[in-house]
Amino acid sequence: MTTTKTTTRNVSSATAVDFQVRPPFKIMEDNRRRFIRIDIDAPITFCTIKSADGAFWPQCDGPSGDGEILNISAGGILLYTTCPIMEGTLVSMSLKLEGCETIDYILGLVKRTDVDSGGYLVGVESITRERLNDVLNEREIVQLPASLSSFTERLRLLLNQYIYAKKLSTDNHDK
Numbered sequence: 267m268t269t270t271k272t273t274t275r276n277v278s279s280a281t282a283v284d285f286q287v288r289p290p291f292k293i294m295e296d297n298r299r300r301f302i303r304i305d306i307d308a309p310i311t312f313c314t315i316k317s318a319d320g321a322f323w324p325q326c327d328g329p330s331g332d333g334e335i336l337n338i339s340a341g342g343i344l345l346y347t348t349c350p351i352m353e354g355t356l357v358s359m360s361l362k363l364e365g366c367e368t369i370d371y372i373l374g375l376v377k378r379t380d381v382d383s384g385g386y387l388v389g390v391e392s393i394t395r396e397r398l399n400d401v402l403n404e405r406e407i408v409q410l411p412a413s414l415s416s417f418t419e420r421l422r423l424l425l426n427q428y429i430y431a432k433k434l435s436t437d438n439h440d441k
């Protein structure tokens with residue numbers, strides 16, 4: 267029999283000022299997901315590159331907003347925002363995790379949006395430049411700045427740095 271782990275988060279507990287991990291540090295894994303998810307609270311900003319209705323802003327100057335990351339994985343981000351954003355929207359994201367570098371111009375595709383307590387829970391899937399053919403035509407792709415990059419590889423490096431730093435911190439605290 268397969269067991270599935272379920273996690274419930276209260277969005278009202280998220281802090282907008284700084285990145286925090288609440289003890290105990292949770293790394294979640296279940297059999298339906300390809301990547302391990304980490305529950306965190308960290309600020310994120312995003313801007314629309316192409317909306318679900320087809321409007322296109324190649325210089326990342328479309329509608330923008332900010333929010334809080336609720337969990338993160340190599341496959342994507344779950345965030346909370348008060349800005350409405352439709353499924354199918356292509357976005358550029360910027361985020362910073364405590365003790366790690368800031369990463370900007372990360373491509374993501376909004377896969378789900380749910381209304382929650384006056385705001386929105388938004389699931390953003392990582393997308394590589396190679397996969398842009400699924401959401402943009404060739405004319406649109408060539409108009410994009412070269413600074414837009416793959417979410418997956420840069421985030422994987424950032425998460426490895428973050429997990430290593432937290433492990434060192436925990437090991438030093440236990441001594």
